[in-house]
Amino acid sequence: AVVQIIPTTPFDGQKPGTSGLRKKVKVFAQPHYLENFVQSIFDSLSDFAGQTLVVGGDGRYHNRVAIQTILHMAAANGFGRVLVGQGGILSTPAASCVIRKHQAYGGIILSASHNPGGPDEDFGIKYNIGAGGPAPESITDAIYLRTQTIDSYKILPAEAVDLDVIGSQTLGGMVVEVIDPVADYADLMASLFDFDAIGAMLRDGAFRMRFDAMHAVTGPYATRILEGMLGAPAGTVINGTPLEDFGGGHPDPNLVYAHDLVAEMFGANAPDFGAASDGDGDRNMILGGNFFVTPSDSLAVLAANATLCPGYAAGLKGIARSMPTSRAADLVAARLGIPAWETPTGWKFFGTLLDAGKATLCGEESFGTGSDHVREKDGLWAVLMWLNVLACRREPVSAIVTAHWADYGRTYYSRHDYEAIDSAAAECLMAHLRSEGPKLAGQVLEGFTVAACDDFAYTDPVDGSVSTKQGVRLMFTDGSRVVFRLSGTGTAGATLRVYLERHEPNPALHQQDTQQALAPLIAIAQQVADIRGRSGRDAPTVIT
Numbered sequence: 001a002v003v004q005i006i007p008t009t010p011f012d013g014q015k016p017g018t019s020g021l022r023k024k025v026k027v028f029a030q031p032h033y034l035e036n037f038v039q040s041i042f043d044s045l046s047d048f049a050g051q052t053l054v055v056g057g058d059g060r061y062h063n064r065v066a067i068q069t070i071l072h073m074a075a076a077n078g079f080g081r082v083l084v085g086q087g088g089i090l091s092t093p094a095a096s097c098v099i100r101k102h103q104a105y106g107g108i109i110l111s112a113s114h115n116p117g118g119p120d121e122d123f124g125i126k127y128n129i130g131a132g133g134p135a136p137e138s139i140t141d142a143i144y145l146r147t148q149t150i151d152s153y154k155i156l157p158a159e160a161v162d163l164d165v166i167g168s169q170t171l172g173g174m175v176v177e178v179i180d181p182v183a184d185y186a187d188l189m190a191s192l193f194d195f196d197a198i199g200a201m202l203r204d205g206a207f208r209m210r211f212d213a214m215h216a217v218t219g220p221y222a223t224r225i226l227e228g229m230l231g232a233p234a235g236t237v238i239n240g241t242p243l244e245d246f247g248g249g250h251p252d253p254n255l256v257y258a259h260d261l262v263a264e265m266f267g268a269n270a271p272d273f274g275a276a277s278d279g280d281g282d283r284n285m286i287l288g289g290n291f292f293v294t295p296s297d298s299l300a301v302l303a304a305n306a307t308l309c310p311g312y313a314a315g316l317k318g319i320a321r322s323m324p325t326s327r328a329a330d331l332v333a334a335r336l337g338i339p340a341w342e343t344p345t346g347w348k349f350f351g352t353l354l355d356a357g358k359a360t361l362c363g364e365e366s367f368g369t370g371s372d373h374v375r376e377k378d379g380l381w382a383v384l385m386w387l388n389v390l391a392c393r394r395e396p397v398s399a400i401v402t403a404h405w406a407d408y409g410r411t412y413y414s415r416h417d418y419e420a421i422d423s424a425a426a427e428c429l430m431a432h433l434r435s436e437g438p439k440l441a442g443q444v445l446e447g448f449t450v451a452a453c454d455d456f457a458y459t460d461p462v463d464g465s466v467s468t469k470q471g472v473r474l475m476f477t478d479g480s481r482v483v484f485r486l487s488g489t490g491t492a493g494a495t496l497r498v499y500l501e502r503h504e505p506n507p508a509l510h511q512q513d514t515q516q517a518l519a520p521l522i523a524i525a526q527q528v529a530d531i532r533g534r535s536g537r538d539a540p541t542v543i544t
């Protein structure tokens with residue numbers, strides 16, 4: 001077959017957000033829409049002729065169609081080889097693992113993460129670099145620029161590739177290798193954690209766990225690793241078959257959407273440990289019996305216990321967290337005498353720190369935790385790290401976390417999301433905070449004195465790149481914070497996120513309800529941003 005050059009015209013709005021380009025399936029399914037974006041990726045890269053590209057997705061509706069297009073375009077653009085997960089499946093962390101292990105040039109991941117899937121729901125695409133992580137802003141900016149001028153794309157007209165049979169095929173001059181999506185990732189996990197100790201705990205009958213794959217991509221990974229390699233009883237993994245529409249749910253591992261798991265973990269005779277992951281397998285929620293571990297606390301507890309795991313026995317080089325994530329992990333870093341880094345929201349900002357050996361663990365409040373083993377956050381990795389810690393300590397999750405609070409103080413933390421509000425109203429709210437916020441310095445609000453208010457800007461300590469307007473921070477003299485930012489992953493209107501944080505050193509005050517403990521800060525957020533007036537909403541859509 002001969003490469004075809006197809007004329008096209010630009011589409012508006014192909015700007016990658018926090019984690020790639022996310023739009024409704026109906027937008028992606030328009031003729032040339034995906035092709036324009038993929039060609040813009042290739043046009044923003046250089047020297048990839050004959051190189052290897054990794055391709056896979058979370059299995060949502062449109063995944064297979066999109067992968068066929070990408071394979072035919074990769075062949076037309078001169079890639080030498082593509083590694084694609086069987087059935088078009090690769091979790092986001094597994095894709096990162098495969099890119100690194102096989103020294104690929106880069107990879108394309110198809111996912112809209114925790115957003116619902118199906119013909120009327122969301123789809124997404126992002127490019128990852130050879131180090132395995134999401135493309136930095138220099139590349140995503142170039143891609144966006146290219147989408148605005150693109151006038152043609154290259155594609156090889158050839159039959160569809162069989163994605164279901166493991167092995168090699170050719171597509172024009174390019175080799176397509178359909179790979180087992182789990183194998184490389186499972187090997188990496190076995191190299192980091194004490195599988196003997198975890199397996200012994202899972203098999204002895206006294207310890208019970210449940211993992212909710214939410215009908216999303218981690219089903220095959222969790223089933224193979226937990227029930228297969230570690231010998232957990234069959235049925236440990238629930239909702240373990242990936243479905244194109246995730247069974248109609250939001251594959252978002254939080255207390256609102258992981259309802260099957262939450263019902264069991266907060267019911268009578270609750271298992272000892274519960275966990276869930278999201279659509280593309282990079283998020284995690286950790287639960288004990290009748291106990292929720294906030295993602296910010298999870299990062300801190302894992303950091304404090306990391307040396308119990310073989311892969312981290314030598315200690316941590318540093319801990320990085322996104323700006324809105326609570327500062328619980330900073331306290332652990334200080335105790336360990338290692339650096340604590342604060343980056344903008346989105347995993348792409350951790351890459352340079354990990355590559356430079358400045359950080360080992362990273363985390364985000366949005367149920368994201370990971371390490372230098374790959375360059376994405378990694379849901380099942382976090383679950384295995386918790387299991388390794390539990391296998392060593394043999395204490396309930398709640399006891400480990402409350403002991404951590406007694407030691408370091410408890411950081412009460414919550415995020416309030418106002419989803420799908422009017423975009424103009426949301427921009428107006430942020431503009432108001434940017435101009436009026438700094439004037440609050442020195443004022444006393446609800447008994448809290450404002451130390452400073454700014455719009456977070458970040459200079460990457462490794463490559464010097466600068467990212468501005470990353471969220472308005474209202475900081476108080478006691479260390480409490482209220483942070484406001486707009487989501488960069490939504491596909492309808494704007495989503496306002498309000499992050500609330502207060503450190504409580506006194507163990508006698510560690511058993512409060514989180515929303516009660518944060519009530520004065522919630523009131524301050526309302527007062528300074530007039531959320532009700534500007535958004536027209538009386539209450540947040542989701543509280544995590």
Ligand code: VG1
Nearest residue numbers: 018019113346347364366487488489
């Ligand atoms: C959200 C989270 C952010 C996370 C991003 C991608 O972004 O807040 O912490 O990195 O999703 O996660 P935003 O811009 O909507 O706040 V995933 O699991 O969707 O790749």
Ligand code: CO
Nearest residue numbers: 113278280282
């Ligand atoms: Co995700």
